[in-house]
Amino acid sequence: MQYISTRGGIEPVSFTEAVLMGLATDGGLILPRAIPRIGSETYTEWQELSYQELAFEVMSRFIDDIPEAELRNLIYSSYESFDSEEVTPLVHQGSLHIMELFHGPTLAFKDVALQFLGNVFEYLLEKNDSVLNILGATSGDTGSAAIYGVRGKERINIFILHPHERVSKVQEKQMTCVTDSNVFNIAIHGTFDDAQAIVKAIFNDLDYKEQQHLGAINSINWARVLAQVVYYVHACLHISSHENDKATDFSVPTGNFGDIFAGYIAKRMLPEGTIRKLLLATNGNDILTRMVQDGDYSLSEVLPTSSPSMDIQSASNFERYLYYLLDEDPNRTKQAMTQFAETGIIDLADFQDQIQRDFVAERATEDEVTTTIAEFYKEYGYVLDPHTAVGMHCVLRHQRKGIPVCCLATAHPGKFVETVEAAIGQSIERPESIQNLMGKESRCELMDADRNLIKEFVKKHAKHG
Structure with a gap:
């Protein structure tokens, strides 16, 4: 399976190259050259498959550069943390x-995709003996899902910016209570737009991006x-x-x-x-x-x-x-x-x-x-x-x-x-995972919305191969 850019400015790439590229280098988005078609007979055969086996059958139509056994392992490990079979x-x-x-x-x-993407990143970095420093900005949910997707992974550090006191308490806790050594939360004095602008400006510094092995985990x-x-x-x-x-x-x-x-x-x-x-x-x-x-x-x-x-x-x-x-x-x-x-x-x-x-x-x-x-x-x-x-x-x-x-x-x-x-007029039960967050230790850096300060912080804590 080959992948191309919506803007036509790159040579076809493999799935793993597409994952590491994220955004196509010509500014476009990456798509498969052709969408596989599933026949009625094959579709019927999928009826009794578990979610993980179904994921393998679907994804393997789009992925031909990860061996089958390794792809299965990536899929199964991605959904071990889910509370539903x-x-x-x-x-x-x-x-x-x-x-x-x-x-x-x-x-x-977002967990469904980001748990998988985090594992794919780790697999590819180990295969290539390389490292990755993920930099992103969030108004809440994407940041926590990205952090949970890569926490504890030896070859990845993640830096997530969020606006100070402008995310919900639950969203803040879901991010800052992850105290793994490869996770860095940065609250900035400013808005989400300020955080996003800082991240975009840093990624546009191509020399810095290459030197610090920066990567993205967003929805593109x-x-x-x-x-x-x-x-x-x-x-x-x-x-x-x-x-x-x-x-x-x-x-x-x-x-x-x-x-x-x-x-x-x-x-x-x-x-x-x-x-x-x-x-x-x-x-x-x-x-x-x-x-x-x-x-x-x-x-x-x-x-x-x-x-x-x-x-x-x-x-x-x-x-x-x-x-x-x-x-x-x-x-x-x-x-x-x-x-x-x-x-x-x-x-x-x-x-x-x-x-x-x-x-x-x-x-x-x-x-x-x-x-x-x-x-x-x-x-x-x-x-x-x-x-x-x-x-x-x-x-x-x-x-x-x-x-x-x-x-x-x-x-x-x-x-x-x-x-x-407010809508239903009564209290609802909080999930245990949210209740448990409120008493947990948290770790977060509070910084001004200054891209040079952020660049210095990332450089100081980034992984280097």
């Missing part, structure tokens, strides 16, 4: 199905998308056994387009008709909803909401879908993304028919999120977190009678206690 279990309510993606160590869907890495494809296939197999093999809709709360793009890949990969529709759900930060409904992919102000992981206007994974929308033409893709960087707008009105064949979209206001949490709890006794409630609102607006639909539950409600308890 099924990894991403499903809850069934008639023709409505909820896939719980929050059974990993940080109680968010193809390995993260691939790991998420697996749980769509897993859901389809389980739902088909409940629904007499009917085609399934998926509702996906998304802001960065990575999770729903994994669904798009799964839809193209599986036998035709396995996945019927992908329901794209956003909060008030609705650039993706506007793109689907009106062909309007244009920037607007980022609004703070109760579903902060989706408070995004420029979706970093959208370029991958745009490449397919533009008939896999790297020149047109590069031109469109250059235009977006300059103007903040891509006009996709001429592509509405195709976009609406691929997606249905809906936005949820803050009032609608609160109402959805309250009404769903009243009817089913099931507690939704605010992000999942955005997805469920989309389900309730678009579900068709007799069509099974699966809503992705992307975070545990215990991570957003204030919003959830």
Whole structure:
């Protein structure tokens, strides 16, 4: 399997080269040269597989430069820390199905991919006798999932910046209570935008980046998308056994387009008709909803909401879908993304028919999120977190009678206690892992939002081969 850039400026690379490259050197995103297709007979044979064995069958179609036994070991070790044997279990309510993606160590869907990516990084670094220093900025969830994905790994140090006193207590504790010697948390005086700007500026210093062996673990890495494809296939197999093999809709709360793009890949990969529709759900930060409904992919102000992981206007994974929308033409893709960087707008009105064949979209206001949490709890006794409630609102607006639909539950409600308890009018049980955090030792550096200070700190503590 060879991988290419959406902008066409690199020679084809292998999976392992793609993982280490992260962002293509021409500024594009990496994709497989072709999407493998799964025949009906093979798909049926997957019915009885465990999650780990299914992950191997799916991933091995995209990975041919890691030996089978070693790939299996990477997959199995990635999900040992999950508290569910099924990894991403499903809850069934008639023709409505909820896939719980929050059974990993940080109680968010990002664990599914980042546990795997952390292990792949470690494997490749050992194979190449090299080291990696991961540098990132977070508003909360990505930082903790990345830290848990690489904690204790001998060849990796991780440096995560977060805005001081601007993340939730749970998010802060999930990061700073990891005191492994290879983990460095840095709280800066400033905002998340300040932290992000520092990280981007450091990565743009190419000499420093090379000298300090810097790497990224964010959602543009193809390995993260691939790991998420697996749980769509897993859901389809389980739902088909409940629904007499009917085609399934998926509702996906998304802001960065990575999770729903994994669904798009799964839809193209599986036998035709396995996945019927992908329901794209956003909060008030609705650039993706506007793109689907009106062909309007244009920037607007980022609004703070109760579903902060989706408070995004420029979706970093959208370029991958745009490449397919533009008939896999790297020149047109590069031109469109250059235009977006300059103007903040891509006009996709001429592509509405195709976009609406691929997606249905809906936005949820803050009032609608609160109402959805309250009404769903009243009817089913099931507690939704605010992000999942955005997805469920989309389900309730678009579900068709007799069509099974699966809503992705992307975070545990215990991570957003204030919003959830205000909606349902009663206390909820905190997961034991969150309760245990509150009394734990924490370690964090508090620094000014000065990139030179950050560069000095990273240089002092970086691993060198």
